[in-house]
Each structure stands twice: as C-alpha cells, then as structure tokens.
Amino acid sequence: MSGRASDRRLYVAIGALFVAACLPLAMWGDPRAWLLLRNTLMLAAAASVLAVPVGAALAFLLLRTDLAGRNLFLLLFGALLLVPLYLQAAGWEAGFGRQGWFSFAHGSAAAPILDGWRAVIWIHGLAAVPWVMLIVGLGLLLIEPAEEDAALLEGSLATVLCRVTLPRACPSIVVAAVWILVMTGTDMTVTDLYQIRTFAEEIYLDVPDMGRISSLEPLRPTVLTQVIFVSCWTVLALVLTSKLAPPEHIPSYSTRRVYRLGVGRWVALAFVAMTLVVLIGVPLGNLIYKAGLTVEQMGAERVRHWSVGAIAEILLDSPGRFAEEYKWSFVISALAAVAAVVVAASLAWLARRGTWRALPALVTSAVCLGVPGPTIGLSVIWLLHRESSPVLSYLYDYSIFAPWLAMLIKCLPITIFVSWYALRTVSDEVVEAAASEGANWFVQFWRIGVLQHRLTLAGAALAAFVIAFGDLAASILVIPPGVSTIPVRVFGLLHSGVDDQVAGICLTILGGFALLACFLFAAVKTRKRPRK
Structure with a gap:
C-alpha cells in the first residue's frame, strides 16, 4: 500500500510540474512563446524518436549480451559523451552542409542534404544516442539479478527478458526521453547554425537587438517562460532518476545474467558497427577529407584534390595558430x-x-x-x-x-x-x-x-x-x-x-578527447582489477 501511495504522490508531482510548466504560457498568452514551445517540443520529440530506440538497443546489446568486442564498442561510444555539440555539428556540416564536400561534388550547395529541420533533428538525435545509452545502461545495471534468477525458474531466458529485464528498463527509457528534451531546450548551437527558432535560440538572437543594458532583463515573460518550462522538465527527470535508484536501494555487485544472441550475433554486430560508422566514422571522415582538400587553379578551371601533406600541415599548424x-x-x-x-x-x-x-x-x-x-x-x-x-x-x-x-x-x-x-x-x-x-x-x-x-x-x-x-x-x-x-x-x-582551418581545430580537439577517453577507460579497468 505504501508503494502505491508513493506512486500516486509521484504522479501528482508530475502533474503539478506539467501545470507549472504551462502556467506562464497561460498567464501571459504570448503567441511567440507558444511558437517556441511548439518548436522545442517538436525538436525534442523528433530527436527522441531517432535516439531512444537506437541508444536503448545499443545499451542492451553492449551490457547484457555476449556480443563480441563489447569493451571496444563501449569505449568508442563512451568517447562521444566527451565530444561537444558544436564539434559534432562541424563534422556533419563538413560533408553535407552548404560548404560540405559532398554538396560541392554533387552540385547541391544551394539545397544541401543537411539544412533546416532535417539538419537540426539529425544532429541532435545522433548527439543524444550516447546519453540514451548511458541512462538506459544504468537502468539495466540497477536490475537486481535475484529478480531475473527467480523469473528464470518459471520460464526461459526469453521470458525473463520480456517479463523482468525490459519492463524494469522502461523507466530509464522515459528518463532518457526527458533528458533529450532538457538538452534540446537549453542549447542553441545547432538551431542557430540552421536558423530554427527554439526557446534558447530566441534569447541568443534577442540579445544584440535589445540595445540598452537596462533592457537586458532576465525575468521578462519570454525568458521566464522558457526557464520555468525547461526547469520543470529537469526536475521531472531528477525525480524519475531518484525513482530508479532511491536512497535505500543498495546496488548488487553480483554478475548480471548475459543473454546469448546465438545466430542473431552477426546481425547485432552489424547493427552496432553500422551505428558506430554513422556516429563516428562519417563525421570524422568528413573532417579529415575537408582538412586535406586543396584547390588549385589550372588554367581557367579550379581543380579540387585531396592531399595527405595538406592535412598534416593543417594539424601541425592548428595548435600554434x-x-x-x-x-x-x-x-x-x-x-x-x-x-x-x-x-x-x-x-x-x-x-x-x-x-x-x-x-x-x-x-x-x-x-x-x-x-x-x-x-x-x-x-x-x-x-x-x-x-x-x-x-x-x-x-x-x-x-x-x-x-x-x-x-x-x-x-x-x-x-x-x-x-x-x-x-x-x-x-x-x-x-x-x-x-x-x-x-x-x-x-x-x-x-x-x-x-x-x-x-x-x-x-x-x-x-x-x-x-x-x-x-x-x-x-x-x-x-x-x-x-x-x-x-x-x-x-x-x-x-x-x-574550411580546412575549422576541420584542423576539430580534429585536434577530437584527438585530445580520444586520448582522454582511453586514459579513463584504462583507469576504470585498473580499478576493477582485484587486488592480490
């Protein structure tokens, strides 16, 4: 009964947070605020549709199955948590944006593949995949092995997966979706690059036009609306997270049950490898190609070609410049x-x-x-x-x-x-x-x-x-x-x-983050080793 009462209190708190989030819109009736709210929710929903299924599937495959190369994949996907959003945007813009090599090669610079809503949803969605993996992965690790062992006595591994593992992971999936809303509602890097108006973008663009410092009032209606709205959803994410691991919950360090993929192992491996190529390989390849691209005047024509020497020169020159x-x-x-x-x-x-x-x-x-x-x-x-x-x-x-x-x-x-x-x-x-x-x-x-x-x-x-x-x-x-x-x-x-300079900066920073990720991974593995 106490558990049900606690759940009812949680639902009441969620409803109160939603009302508090919408209250400023109802009070001021600002049409602009409603437009910004719609755009922010559309972006969050679209990014969630893209990121949540992929991230949840990756978390399950890499943490709870016998997939080959799990540690290496975890290292590579975990390294993406260190990569800032502007670097990820730069990687995709280098290939498929207005000045991207693919757009120039196929004559689509005026109408590139990545533009407007398509670009914003794609970049935010892919950037959220590692965070979904982290949140859902923590949810999977918080499942008590004793519950799965008890369910295994009454059925097969498939029964355990459907009745225990996946249902217990559902709250973490909800937290991941709410977290995507918080991420998209508080950042303007990608929306400003592709000119999509959200709450955060509105404030950034309004500042140069406000004129006198006296008008830079953080509590004017539009700003207060966005702060209350996103903060309420943030509180909701924190409440749901505390529900996943309450203070009285002591995580078990027993070995989690590993689900064997059998004949589906190669399909799962292909899915993980393909996702890794999309998240890391394509944007990294775009930056490498852009950094080494040179243009020479050959008579009346300008010839573009790629050079290893050019990319080496850019990488060596970037730290000093x-x-x-x-x-x-x-x-x-x-x-x-x-x-x-x-x-x-x-x-x-x-x-x-x-x-x-x-x-x-x-x-x-x-x-x-x-x-x-x-x-x-x-x-x-x-x-x-x-x-x-x-x-x-x-x-x-x-x-x-x-x-x-x-x-x-x-x-x-x-x-x-x-x-x-x-x-x-x-x-x-x-x-x-x-x-x-x-x-x-x-x-x-x-x-x-x-x-x-x-x-x-x-x-x-x-x-x-x-x-x-x-x-x-x-x-x-x-x-x-x-x-x-x-x-x-x-x-x-x-x-x-x-251009090549931006690509050089991004590659230098990515190299530093890669070394940092390897150091952290080695430190974690060392800490996990049993002492003799």
Whole structure:
C-alpha cells in the first residue's frame, strides 16, 4: 500500500510540474512563446524518436549480451559523451552542409542534404544516442539479478527478458526521453547554425537587438517562460532518476545474467558497427577529407584534390595558430572545474542524508540544468554590467570572471550528481564517531568526504572540465574583448562554412578527447582489477 501511495504522490508531482510548466504560457498568452514551445517540443520529440530506440538497443546489446568486442564498442561510444555539440555539428556540416564536400561534388550547395529541420533533428538525435545509452545502461545495471534468477525458474531466458529485464528498463527509457528534451531546450548551437527558432535560440538572437543594458532583463515573460518550462522538465527527470535508484536501494555487485544472441550475433554486430560508422566514422571522415582538400587553379578551371601533406600541415599548424584560443579555453575551464568541485562537494555532503538537506543540491542542479545557455549568459550580463559599480564593471570588461561564472553554472549539475553519488555512501556511524572525537564539520567533510573519495571527486572535476571546455551556449555572450575560446572561434567560422582551418581545430580537439577517453577507460579497468 505504501508503494502505491508513493506512486500516486509521484504522479501528482508530475502533474503539478506539467501545470507549472504551462502556467506562464497561460498567464501571459504570448503567441511567440507558444511558437517556441511548439518548436522545442517538436525538436525534442523528433530527436527522441531517432535516439531512444537506437541508444536503448545499443545499451542492451553492449551490457547484457555476449556480443563480441563489447569493451571496444563501449569505449568508442563512451568517447562521444566527451565530444561537444558544436564539434559534432562541424563534422556533419563538413560533408553535407552548404560548404560540405559532398554538396560541392554533387552540385547541391544551394539545397544541401543537411539544412533546416532535417539538419537540426539529425544532429541532435545522433548527439543524444550516447546519453540514451548511458541512462538506459544504468537502468539495466540497477536490475537486481535475484529478480531475473527467480523469473528464470518459471520460464526461459526469453521470458525473463520480456517479463523482468525490459519492463524494469522502461523507466530509464522515459528518463532518457526527458533528458533529450532538457538538452534540446537549453542549447542553441545547432538551431542557430540552421536558423530554427527554439526557446534558447530566441534569447541568443534577442540579445544584440535589445540595445540598452537596462533592457537586458532576465525575468521578462519570454525568458521566464522558457526557464520555468525547461526547469520543470529537469526536475521531472531528477525525480524519475531518484525513482530508479532511491536512497535505500543498495546496488548488487553480483554478475548480471548475459543473454546469448546465438545466430542473431552477426546481425547485432552489424547493427552496432553500422551505428558506430554513422556516429563516428562519417563525421570524422568528413573532417579529415575537408582538412586535406586543396584547390588549385589550372588554367581557367579550379581543380579540387585531396592531399595527405595538406592535412598534416593543417594539424601541425592548428595548435600554434589558435594558441590563444586554446590557452583561454584551458584556463577558464580549469578554474570553473575547480570551483564546481568545491561547491558540488559541499552541497553533496549536506545532501547525503536526504530529506530537506538534499533540497539545496536538488534545486541548484535543476535550475542550472534547466536554464538555457543563452539565459545564463544574459543573467551574467545583467548581474555584472553595472556602470554604477566600478568593481563589477571591471570584472565584466577586463577579466575572465564573466565566462568563468557562466561555465561554472553550466558544469555544476554533473559535478553535483557525481559528488552526491559518491558521498551518499558515507556511513553515519563513521561521521558520528569522528564527531565524538572532537572533529568539527569541516574536518569531517575534509577527512571523511574529500580524502576518502578523492578519486571520484577528481573524476567529477574532469567531467566538469570537459563540459566547460566544450561550452558555447552559456559563454558566447560574455567573452570579454581580447579573449576568445575554441568553441566561440569555431562557431564563428562555421557560419561561413567549414574550411580546412575549422576541420584542423576539430580534429585536434577530437584527438585530445580520444586520448582522454582511453586514459579513463584504462583507469576504470585498473580499478576493477582485484587486488592480490
């Protein structure tokens, strides 16, 4: 009965969140807001239709079957989580956009394959596949082996799959779909590139036309509508996620049952390999081809050909040519990651015991996740660009404080989640024993929370750095004069077509992310090895 009552409370909370999300639209009756809502939901729905079936199938095949090469595939798909959205957009634009090699080769530059809604849905859908794999994969790993073993006593493996495994994974699939809505509703990188208006895109395009700083009001109706709407859906995603792994749930470390594919193994392998080619091979090949493409004037004709020497020259030249952008991206991202870990660990330590103590961490995560990137930048401008305050004006115009603050807000949620998951395992008895010996709050937090979980917190800092390094939506509006980051530079060049320089930058960054993914994979494998 208590379980049913809990479910009823959950459904009531979901209904209240939906009403709260739609309330601003009903209050202001803004036709423009309704249009933006429609576009945002259409994009999220279309991306979900593309990403959820593919990602869920990949998660099941790579985590719960005997498919050959699972570890290698997991490494490659997991590496995509590190790739920023603008890099994925650059990879597809290099081949099938207005300035793509395929468009030029087939005379379709005026009407390319990737344009408008087709491009936005395709890129967002493919970018969401690794996230669906991660969320559904966690849902599959949270299924208790004892439930599957009990079902196996009454039927075959197919019965276990249909009656236990797949039904238990359904909530994680819902969370993945809601997460896609949050992702598409808070980013404007791809929608701005292909001129599709969503909530986030509206704010980004409105800022240059607002004129006086007094009109940069983050709480005007259109902005408030999008913030409330996306934040409510973010809270819904967090509530559903907590339902998957409540505090009293202790994951079992028993070996999960592996489903044997039999004669279908080759079909599954072909599906995984084909998906990998589409997600990684095609955009990477587009960038490699674009980086090595040269044009020579042969009489009255211009001849295009590909050269290995050209791509080597571009790759060697890119770090030096864009050294300033790399430097500022690294410095600001590192500072934001350090600050994010400090804030996140403090909130997670308070939230580890649940109840009202978890409210600051939950609200901070929901707001930071739910506020679209351009709105974060707009809020930072509204906060710092004050002529009446010389200190704030100096911080805004002559320091990296504004982009640092924007990146901190952007990378804080994932840092809170990782820190919270780690610190919730701290036993109350250990903390009480330390308190009885005279340890104050800070000593308990430092010695029990930080030092004993330093590797996990280091991983949270690394995740925050990756997110901050790839951020564009939040920081593009607040970069001060004389400072430029790699995402801002690439985004500006993308609007004029992907050329060899942009391809060189993207390949250099992708190489760095690939090395980082290999390092993380090796570290995880080392940690899993039993100690002798």
